Amino acid sequence: MSSIKKFSLLCLENPLLDIQAQGDAALLEKYSLKANDAVLAEPEQIPIYDDLLANYSAKLVAGGAAQNTARGAQYMLPADSVVYLGCVGNDRYADILRKAVSEAGLRVEYRVDEKLPTGRCAAVITGHDRSLCTDLAAANAYGLDNLKRDDIWKLVEEAEAFYVGGFHFTVCPPAIMELAKEAATKNKVFALSLSAPFIPQFFKEPVDASSPYWDYIIGNETEALAYSESHDIGTTDLEEIAKHLANLPKENTQRKRIAIITHGTDPTLVAIQGEESVRQFPVWPIEAKNICDTNGAGDAFAGGFLAGVMQGDSLEKSILMGQWLAKLSIQELGPSYPYPKQTFEA
Secondary structure, rough: OOOOOOOOEEEEOOOOOEEEEEEOOHHHOOOOOOEEEEEEEOOOOOOOOHHHHHHHHOOOEOOOHHHHHHHHHHHHHHOEEEEEEEEEEEEEHHHHHHHHHHOOEEEEEEEEEEOOOEEEEEEEEEEOOEEEEEHHEEEEEEEHHHHOHHHHHEEEEHHHEEEEEEEHHHHHHHHHHHHHHHHHHHHOOOOOEOOOOHHHHHHHHHHHHHHOOOOEEEHHHHHHHHHHHHHOOOOOOOOHHHHHHHHOOOOOOOOEEEEEEEEEEEEEEEEEEOOOEEEEEEEOOOOOHOOOOOHHHHHHHHHHHHHHHHHHHHHHHHHHHHHHHHHHHHOOOOOHHHHOOOOOOO
């Protein structure tokens, strides 16, 4: 196991306050949402946030997919291993986020926008499904100038790995590309999550521009299928899609690209650049009665996996770490992790 330097993993995306509540089919229909999906809020969907707070006993949880992942990685790594970048408003919701990440031991470097409110995400839970409806607000105000600020770029230069949530393609693709090029030039790790089906569908151009820099590309089955459809791959076979992702042209040839597709309770699929076979990793078993909330399970997987990568663990162990953390997370309400901390044992 390699030693972990201070703030060696840097994560970038959109910090959000999750407004999470149990819902039903009628609530989803009211706001034109699907049971297991993620969308950016249209004007007619904006009232959902006040509706959940007023009528559905909503819980406020620190969110934003990559921020969930950053908290997860920090959960498993030594103190001061992870730093997270994004933009929030100057309001009480930002204060809630800061308190939550502070309790998790995560360092955040938020840009504060004085005009826009902190971004919100309605997380409607129906059974084991979750529907996410996001109003980016201040999260949409992060720019390349924020990343290139002297004190922030110093963190970039000192980091050994970068993780970007695909939702940031809706905000600042140039910032993503700066991290990607920094990684390729200096042989650092660059990992990216597809995050939601609409990312490869409607942000295809910036996603494709970043693809030569992926060392790790992570997505679930619906995101992989959306990528396949939007890129005319011509298959719904997840193993074939994983191989396609793994074997796209790559800038940094010192590392083989690894494509990971999670699939709920089905095995996690892992394709390695240049290898014909796709590996399957059965997930950690859990009884249905112990599942509280699957919101953030994929974020937790990425956090555990990246913790393994940062420690220099094998691919196999890193996958197991990701699955283990996801199992812990789905037994909590919201994208959360149990305290006192539990320790991973293979």
